[in-house]
Amino acid sequence: MDARRIALIVMTFAAVCVGHAADLETSLRAAAAAEEPRVIDTLKALVALESGTMDAPGLARVADDLQGRLGALGARVERRKLEGVKGEALIGRFTGTGKRRLMLIAHMDTIYAPGTLAREPVRIADGRLYGPGVADSKGGIAVILHSLKLLREAGWKDYAQLTVLFNGDEESQSAGSGALIAALGAEHDVVLSYEPTPAKSVMQAEAVLLSAAxxxxxxxxxxxxxxxxxxxxxxxxxxxxxxxxxxxxxxxxxxxxxxxxxxxxxxxxxxxxxxxxxxxxxxxxxxxxxxxxxxxxxxxxxxxxxxxxxxxxxxxxxxxxGRPPFASPDGRSVALAKKAKAIYAELDGRPLIFIPGTGAGTDAGYAGSSGKPSVLESLGLAGWGYHAKDEYIEIDSIVPRVYLTTRLLVGLGRGD
Ligand SMILES: [Zn+2]
CATH class of the missing domain: 3.30.70.360 (Alpha-Beta Plaits)
Known part of the structure; x- marks a missing residue:
C-alpha cells in the first residue's frame, strides 16, 4: 500500500472518530436535558430516606436503596462495614474495554437528626427543590447515577475500571471510610468528587473547587x-x-x-x-x-x-x-477544572468559575492523599442551606451537571 493511500485511510478514520465524538456529545446533551424529571424523582426518593450520620437504621435504608440502583446500572456492588461509625460504604465497580481508571465519590449520610424531614418536607418552589441533605450530597449521588445511566444507554465502555464510592460517614469526619477512600483513590487515574457547589443566589455562577484544607x-x-x-x-x-x-x-x-x-x-x-x-x-x-x-x-x-x-x-x-488536605500543587486539578469549563461553554453560555480553596474539609483530600489520581471537587448540584436549615438545590443546575459528568467521563476515558 502506498504512503498516500495510508494517509488517506488514516485521515478518513480520524474524521469518522471526530464525527462519532461530536455525535456522542450532541446525543448526550439531548439525553441530559430529557433526564431532568427523572433526576428530580430520584432526589425526592433519596431525601425521603432520612440518613443522619448517627442514625444506623436510616443509613442502612438509604444504602439498601442505592445498592439496588447501582446494581440496576450493571455494577458489581460491594457493601462494606465501617469501623467506629454508624454508616456503611457502597462500592460499585464497572469493568470496561478502555485504558483509564476513573472513580466517582459522594456521601449518603447527612448532618440531620431523624425527624428533620417532618419539619422540612421535600418541596419545590421558585426553581428550587428543598429537603434535608438534597444538596449535601444526595444531589451529587443523583448526578452520578443518572450520568452513568445515560452513558450506559449510549453504550459507553471506554474505561478500564469505573468505580463509584458512596460512603455513609462523611459527616462523621469519614473516620471509618478515610483509609478506604485513600486506598481506592490510589488505584485510579482520576477521582471526581460530588460535594455541592454554592447556589447562584450566593455565588455569581456555578463552580468547581480546586483545594480544601x-x-x-x-x-x-x-x-x-x-x-x-x-x-x-x-x-x-x-x-x-x-x-x-x-x-x-x-x-x-x-x-x-x-x-x-x-x-x-x-x-x-x-x-x-x-x-x-x-x-x-x-x-x-x-x-x-x-x-x-x-x-x-x-x-x-x-x-x-x-x-x-x-x-x-x-x-x-x-x-x-484528621482529614488530609485536598491539594494539587502540580496543577492537575486546575487542568481538570479547565476541561469542565470548556464543557460548560458547550451549554447555554453559562460560566463555570473556580473556587481556589476552602477551610472546610472534604473526602477529596483522602481520595488524593496518595498523590496518584487527579482530583476535582464540587461536581454536585448547586445549592445552599447545607449544615443549616431549608437546604435546597437549584433545579436549573441538574442538566448542566449531568452533562458535565457524562462529557468529562467520555473525555477522560479517551485520555483527553
Ligand atoms: Zn458533604
Whole structure:
C-alpha cells in the first residue's frame, strides 16, 4: 500500500472518530436535558430516606436503596462495614474495554437528626427543590447515577475500571471510610468528587473547587511539680507559667510553617488556687493546606519544646491529623477544572468559575492523599442551606451537571 493511500485511510478514520465524538456529545446533551424529571424523582426518593450520620437504621435504608440502583446500572456492588461509625460504604465497580481508571465519590449520610424531614418536607418552589441533605450530597449521588445511566444507554465502555464510592460517614469526619477512600483513590487515574457547589443566589455562577484544607488538632501538654503556692513556691515547677511561655512561642506558626494554620482555642491548668500546678494543657485548631505541613509543624514544635522557661518541666506537642488536605500543587486539578469549563461553554453560555480553596474539609483530600489520581471537587448540584436549615438545590443546575459528568467521563476515558 502506498504512503498516500495510508494517509488517506488514516485521515478518513480520524474524521469518522471526530464525527462519532461530536455525535456522542450532541446525543448526550439531548439525553441530559430529557433526564431532568427523572433526576428530580430520584432526589425526592433519596431525601425521603432520612440518613443522619448517627442514625444506623436510616443509613442502612438509604444504602439498601442505592445498592439496588447501582446494581440496576450493571455494577458489581460491594457493601462494606465501617469501623467506629454508624454508616456503611457502597462500592460499585464497572469493568470496561478502555485504558483509564476513573472513580466517582459522594456521601449518603447527612448532618440531620431523624425527624428533620417532618419539619422540612421535600418541596419545590421558585426553581428550587428543598429537603434535608438534597444538596449535601444526595444531589451529587443523583448526578452520578443518572450520568452513568445515560452513558450506559449510549453504550459507553471506554474505561478500564469505573468505580463509584458512596460512603455513609462523611459527616462523621469519614473516620471509618478515610483509609478506604485513600486506598481506592490510589488505584485510579482520576477521582471526581460530588460535594455541592454554592447556589447562584450566593455565588455569581456555578463552580468547581480546586483545594480544601486538611483538618486536625495540636495538643500541648506541660508537666511540672506541685508545691504550696504560699509556703514553698520555689519547690514547685509551674506548669501554667511554662504553658504560657510555650503558647507565646507557638503563636505565629503559620509564618514559620507554610501550609499550617494553628489557632489555640482551649487551655486548662491547676486544680486549686493555693497550689503550684503540675499540669497544664492547651489545644489548637489546625488547618493544613500543604501535604507535608503536618510533619514540618511537628518538627518545629519539637524544637520549641526544648526552649523552656521553667526548668525541670516536660513539654510535649502532638500534631493529630484528621482529614488530609485536598491539594494539587502540580496543577492537575486546575487542568481538570479547565476541561469542565470548556464543557460548560458547550451549554447555554453559562460560566463555570473556580473556587481556589476552602477551610472546610472534604473526602477529596483522602481520595488524593496518595498523590496518584487527579482530583476535582464540587461536581454536585448547586445549592445552599447545607449544615443549616431549608437546604435546597437549584433545579436549573441538574442538566448542566449531568452533562458535565457524562462529557468529562467520555473525555477522560479517551485520555483527553
Ligand atoms: Zn458533604
Amino acid at each position: 486538611g483538618t486536625g488538632t495540636v495538643e500541648l501538654e506541660v508537666k511540672g511539680r506541685t508545691s504550696h503556692a504560699g509556703a514553698a513556691p520555689g519547690e514547685g515547677r509551674n506548669a501554667l507559667v511554662e504553658l504560657v511561655h510555650q503558647l507565646s512561642q507557638a503563636d505565629d506558626l503559620g509564618a514559620e510553617v507554610p501550609g499550617a494554620q494553628v489557632n489555640w482555642t482551649l487551655a486548662q491548668a491547676g486544680a486549686v488556687r493555693n497550689q503550684i500546678p503540675d499540669l497544664a494543657t492547651a489545644t489548637a485548631d489546625l488547618r493544613l493546606t500543604a501535604p507535608d505541613a503536618a510533619a514540618r509543624l511537628q518538627q518545629r514544635l519539637d524544637a520549641l519544646a526544648l526552649q523552656r522557661k521553667v526548668p525541670d518541666t516536660e513539654v510535649h506537642y502532638r500534631v493529630r491529623i
